[in-house]
Amino acid sequence: MVRKCDYMIRKQMSQKSKMAEYAQLEPHQFRKLCRDAKHTSHTSGACEKYAQANLIVLPKEYANDFVNLCLRNPVPCPLLCQTPVGDPFKVDDSRYLQKGFDLRTDFPSYNIYENGELRLTKTDVRDEWSSNHIGFLIGCSHSFEHELCENGLVPRHLTLGRGVPVYKTTKRLDPSGVFINCTYVVSMRPYKPEDVPKVRKITSSFKKTHGEPVDWGYDGAERLGIPDLKRPDFGGQPVIHDNEVPVFWGCGVTPQLVVMQQKDKIRGPVISHTTGAMLALDITSEDIKRIG
């Protein structure tokens, strides 16, 4: 038991020191590390001045319904940009990504879904991304963590060197075409109740990366239908102190859950990032704030 604890502490320390190193990298350098499978896990704290993105890659016949789903539900699904059909080297908004990227390799790792079920996790999806696929980049709350830190409101999971805790909820998205009966996924960061107004204010500027929280407090957890905060559905294990409350933000894992919720209505493979393991974008957190 002592040895296991010791091992875990050493692992966390090593993850933290690695992340301190990654924090200073340029996005293209960090993407290269992921492309070469030298970094394959969560990206909280990487390229700390830059924004990050979630990924969902769908067969083109679902693209219109998905874009409309994002427009109707911009808090859990803030759509940044999309690729042309079958082309993982281009996006339709160069503010987010410039040249020299490959969306099939530049995330740390990927999930592959078939008929709404997770089939496989890989660090490279060059074999799966077909000429029929369109990739969508969705804003990520990692993008506002740097500004929270700058204001002395360091998210707990960064202190712990873990991924942010992520929960499924019962809060429903407004439907769009094939996408019905969809529910929000949220990320959670604990804060003292007296800090919540400041935390809301800071994150509200980040309209393209989920903006301000969707709810907060233990009553908020109940409203969101989260049965047990100690058991996140994805991400790292939470630590909430007695003088703190949980604060919940929309999360870019939502599109993955949405796909799973449609089951075999979505034919053909769907590709996504894995929870917490994002793409480093070429836009700074400061600049993404200016995009409404």
Next chain:
Amino acid sequence: MVRKCDYMIRKQMSQKSKMAEYAQLEPHQFRKLCRDAKHTSHTSGACEKYAQANLIVLPKEYANDFVNLCLRNPVPCPLLCQTPVGDPFKVDDSRYLQKGFDLRTDFPSYNIYENGELRLTKTDVRDEWSSNHIGFLIGCSHSFEHELCENGLVPRHLTLGRGVPVYKTTKRLDPSGVFINCTYVVSMRPYKPEDVPKVRKITSSFKKTHGEPVDWGYDGAERLGIPDLKRPDFGGQPVIHDNEVPVFWGCGVTPQLVVMQQKDKIRGPVISHTTGAMLALDITSEDIKRIG
């Protein structure tokens, strides 16, 4: 009892024939009728080829939070345009309204709220609209009713010559600044279950006027927390046939409820349209469909 029925039928017939006349008017002609207090009730079917708008007028200190609330919740609150501070004769997007309008008089009637409570209903708010107020126009589902009619899917309340039935729900908006604990208001039109996909498809194009339904079916009513469909909170009395289900759309009365839900957190008078009694816009329903 016979006489009351007779009176109601005659009243409905007269409303229906009036609306048939109003259906053919140009928006500026219909606005003039409202300005002169010659039409003071609901506008379902008026200027049938043109879109309509809801109104909320707030003291300027709440404008940023309100705009952000709309951006975060575009289904119940599709923001079309806004006025400069204190100027009811201009809006910031001339696609919706051209010259020659006065937002203080051109709606059939207005509600005036103080500390979240309805104080007064008037046909003209020239005395209440101060130099500190900003007016916001919100898309209205009346705008897609013409296209439903063209496709043989005539909304029941038009057949009956009534306003559309409108309900409060327990579905929560994502909060923005001062606006927290807000819930959706929805309008309801009954359809046969087999027509729901077509109804969803037709209305999904109208992204600036609530788009496709937020939910449908008696299970949908339950999910939305509507306790009794026979008792709408606003609008006309519903008639749902045995072979039909209720279909619910986001409703532009939501901002009024949002203001009421904030109670005395919103200081100073707030002005709105009255439920179902909208502004006739200069943009056609066909053209508003093209605005995403």
